[in-house]
Amino acid sequence: MRTIARNEIGRLLDGLLAGYAVYAPVRRKGILVFDRIRSGDEAILDYANTRTSPKHVLMPQMETLLSSCGEDPGVSEHTDCGKPAVLFGARPCDARAFLFLDKVLRDGQSRDVYYANRRDSLLVISIGCTQPRETCFCTTTGGGPLSAEGSDILLEDLGSVYLAHVASSRGAEFAAAHGLLDTCEGEPPGSGTVNGGLQPAIEPPVDLGLLKAALDRSFDDPLWLTLAEKCLGCGICSYLCPACHCFDIVDEEAAGVRVRNRVWDSCQFSCFTAQASGFNPRPTGRERYRQRIMHKFNYCIDNHGMAGCVGCGRCVSECPVNLDMRQVLAAFGGRRGGN
Amino acid sequence: MTDCTARIREETARLLAEGRVDLVIGFEEGSLPLRATPCFITEPGDTGRLIWNAFCSNNLARYLIRSDRKVGIVAKGCDTRAIVELIKEKQVRREDVVIIGVPCHGMVDPHEVRERFGDIRIQTVEDTGGKLVAGDGTALLSMNREDALHRSCRVCVQRNPVISDVLVGEEVEERTRDEFTDVADFASRSAGERWEYIAGEMSRCIRCNACRNACPLCYCSKCFVDETRPQWVGRGTDPSDVLSFHLMRVLHLAGRCVECGACVRACPMGVDLGTLNRRMSADVARMFGCRPGLDPGKPAPLSTFDPDDPQDFMLEP
Structure with a gap:
C-alpha cells in the first residue's frame, strides 16, 4: 500500500517545481481554476471541482501555431x-476527459501535434471524489468518483492521507523517480471498488446505449425546438466543458509579425457554421443545440467509441437559464428501464 | 403556492384560452435548488408548471426579440424597463405583447446564499417575512433576504412594472433614489487605478458571450464581434480584444442599458461587468437626465438631438 500524507503535498509540489510546470487548483478572485503555481502551498486540496476545466493545460484558449516576421x-x-x-x-x-481528447486529437486519424506534444509531456495526478455535487453525473457517462482513466496516478482521499493508485507505467516511473510515495503495510481500502461507496449517490439518469439508439432516430424530432427554446446561445457550456475541443483558426498581424492563432470556438455560436457564401447550415438555436447533444452522445460514440461528455456537471451548474443537459438526455428516452 | 404563482397561472390560462396570445413566457421550477428556469407555455393545461419565487432572476424580455408570435410575458420591474426600450427601438410591437406584471422584492443570488451557509447541501429555501430559510433535510438556517439580493436588485429603482396589462400581486414600495454610490469609489480613483481594475477583471473573461446573449437590449442581428469580413475584434483572449469587446458593448448600451444585471448574473467567471455598466449609466443619468426604460414617452437620449445636449466634449477643456 502506498500513501502520501496530506500535509506532505505542499512539499511534494515544491519538489516538482524545479523540473515541471505545475498546475493545481487555486483561487483567483474567489473562483477556483487550474493555474500554474509558484509554491506548493498554493494548491487547494479541499474543493468539489474548479469552475473552468483543466483542458486549457493541453489546449490553451488561444495559442500561436505559426508565425512569420x-x-x-x-x-x-x-x-x-x-x-x-x-x-x-x-x-x-x-482526467477522463483527457482520455477522450486523446482519441480525437492525438491517437485518431489525424494527429494534432500541438496537443500531442503537450499531452506527452504532461503527468496527471488526480484526486478521487468523496462528496459528489448535486450536478455530478460522471457515472452516467462511464466514469466514477475513483475512476483512474486518463490519470497517471490517482490519489484516494482517506482524510489525513492519500492512498496512491498508480494508473500508468509513466505514473509508476514518475513515482519511483521522485520518491513520491511512502510504503506501509495493509490492504488498500478503495482498490477493487472503482467507484467506492459513492456510486449510489450519483444516480445515472440515463443509459448511454439506449440514449444513442434514441438519438439515431431523433434528428428531426420536434423536441429539439422545445428543448432549445430557452437556450441563450452563449458558449458557457462549451467553454467550461473539459471535453469540448472545437476551435477556429485566425490569422492576425501586428507590428510586422504575422501569427496564425488557434482559439476556442463553440458550436453554440451562430458564426460557427457561417459559410463564406452567407449560407448557414445551422441557422437557429434548434440546429445548434441539437449539434451539441448529437456530437457528444451520438457521433463521438460512433467515431471514438466514447461519449464526449464525462459528467462533470459544469454545464449544468453554470448555465444562466438552467438548461440541464441531464433532463435533455432523459427527454430522449434514454432512461434506464426504458421510456 | 404563493398568491403570485396562483395569479400568474390563472392569467396565463385565461390569455391562452381566450386566444389573446400564442404563448406565455414565465418561470418554472429549476432542476437545482436555488434555481428557477424560463418556460414557454402554449397549452392552458400546462399552466401548473408556472411559478414565482425569489430565483426568477432571468430577464425574460430577451425572448421577445425576433418573435413572430403574440406573447404573454411575466415581467418584473426590470423586465418591463427592457420591454419599454424594445418598443421604443421598434423591436417589439406593444400590441403583440401582453405583460403580466409582477412587483418584485428583489431576486436572490444563489451564490450569496451558498456563501452564507457554506457547504450544507441546500434542498429547500423558504422565502418569508424578509428571511430566507434554507434547509438541507435535517437543519434549517436563516438569513436576511436583503443580504442575499443580486447587486442589481440592491440598487434597483423600479421594482414595480413600468407598464403592464395585468398586475399580479401587491405593488411594492420603491426604494430611495439611486445616487450611484456603488460606483462612487470606482469613479473617484485615478485613471491608472481604474484601468488596472478593469484590466484585472477582463483578464478572467473567457469570451463565452453569455453577457451579450443574456442582455435583453443586445439584439443586433449580427454582433460586431461576429463580423468576419473583415474581422473587427479578435476572437481570442488577447487583452486588447477582450477589452474592445466589453467597451464597445457597454458603449453600445449607453442610454439603453436598463440595469437589470442579466449580464452580471450570466457571467460564469464573476467578471465585474456591473461596475462598467453602472458607471456608464451614471454618466447617462448625469448628462442627459435619463434612466432608460422608466419613461415610455421619452426618446432615447443618444438617438435624438437636442440643442441643449451637453457639448463640452467638443470644446477645449
Whole structure:
C-alpha cells in the first residue's frame, strides 16, 4: 500500500517545481481554476471541482501555431511546449476527459501535434471524489468518483492521507523517480471498488446505449425546438466543458509579425457554421443545440467509441437559464428501464 | 403556492384560452435548488408548471426579440424597463405583447446564499417575512433576504412594472433614489487605478458571450464581434480584444442599458461587468437626465438631438 500524507503535498509540489510546470487548483478572485503555481502551498486540496476545466493545460484558449516576421519568408512552427508539466488535483471526470481528447486529437486519424506534444509531456495526478455535487453525473457517462482513466496516478482521499493508485507505467516511473510515495503495510481500502461507496449517490439518469439508439432516430424530432427554446446561445457550456475541443483558426498581424492563432470556438455560436457564401447550415438555436447533444452522445460514440461528455456537471451548474443537459438526455428516452 | 404563482397561472390560462396570445413566457421550477428556469407555455393545461419565487432572476424580455408570435410575458420591474426600450427601438410591437406584471422584492443570488451557509447541501429555501430559510433535510438556517439580493436588485429603482396589462400581486414600495454610490469609489480613483481594475477583471473573461446573449437590449442581428469580413475584434483572449469587446458593448448600451444585471448574473467567471455598466449609466443619468426604460414617452437620449445636449466634449477643456 502506498500513501502520501496530506500535509506532505505542499512539499511534494515544491519538489516538482524545479523540473515541471505545475498546475493545481487555486483561487483567483474567489473562483477556483487550474493555474500554474509558484509554491506548493498554493494548491487547494479541499474543493468539489474548479469552475473552468483543466483542458486549457493541453489546449490553451488561444495559442500561436505559426508565425512569420517582416520580410523573412520563413515560417516558424510553435510546436515546442516548453517544460514538462504536472497537473495536480484534477478530478477523475476531468482526467477522463483527457482520455477522450486523446482519441480525437492525438491517437485518431489525424494527429494534432500541438496537443500531442503537450499531452506527452504532461503527468496527471488526480484526486478521487468523496462528496459528489448535486450536478455530478460522471457515472452516467462511464466514469466514477475513483475512476483512474486518463490519470497517471490517482490519489484516494482517506482524510489525513492519500492512498496512491498508480494508473500508468509513466505514473509508476514518475513515482519511483521522485520518491513520491511512502510504503506501509495493509490492504488498500478503495482498490477493487472503482467507484467506492459513492456510486449510489450519483444516480445515472440515463443509459448511454439506449440514449444513442434514441438519438439515431431523433434528428428531426420536434423536441429539439422545445428543448432549445430557452437556450441563450452563449458558449458557457462549451467553454467550461473539459471535453469540448472545437476551435477556429485566425490569422492576425501586428507590428510586422504575422501569427496564425488557434482559439476556442463553440458550436453554440451562430458564426460557427457561417459559410463564406452567407449560407448557414445551422441557422437557429434548434440546429445548434441539437449539434451539441448529437456530437457528444451520438457521433463521438460512433467515431471514438466514447461519449464526449464525462459528467462533470459544469454545464449544468453554470448555465444562466438552467438548461440541464441531464433532463435533455432523459427527454430522449434514454432512461434506464426504458421510456 | 404563493398568491403570485396562483395569479400568474390563472392569467396565463385565461390569455391562452381566450386566444389573446400564442404563448406565455414565465418561470418554472429549476432542476437545482436555488434555481428557477424560463418556460414557454402554449397549452392552458400546462399552466401548473408556472411559478414565482425569489430565483426568477432571468430577464425574460430577451425572448421577445425576433418573435413572430403574440406573447404573454411575466415581467418584473426590470423586465418591463427592457420591454419599454424594445418598443421604443421598434423591436417589439406593444400590441403583440401582453405583460403580466409582477412587483418584485428583489431576486436572490444563489451564490450569496451558498456563501452564507457554506457547504450544507441546500434542498429547500423558504422565502418569508424578509428571511430566507434554507434547509438541507435535517437543519434549517436563516438569513436576511436583503443580504442575499443580486447587486442589481440592491440598487434597483423600479421594482414595480413600468407598464403592464395585468398586475399580479401587491405593488411594492420603491426604494430611495439611486445616487450611484456603488460606483462612487470606482469613479473617484485615478485613471491608472481604474484601468488596472478593469484590466484585472477582463483578464478572467473567457469570451463565452453569455453577457451579450443574456442582455435583453443586445439584439443586433449580427454582433460586431461576429463580423468576419473583415474581422473587427479578435476572437481570442488577447487583452486588447477582450477589452474592445466589453467597451464597445457597454458603449453600445449607453442610454439603453436598463440595469437589470442579466449580464452580471450570466457571467460564469464573476467578471465585474456591473461596475462598467453602472458607471456608464451614471454618466447617462448625469448628462442627459435619463434612466432608460422608466419613461415610455421619452426618446432615447443618444438617438435624438437636442440643442441643449451637453457639448463640452467638443470644446477645449
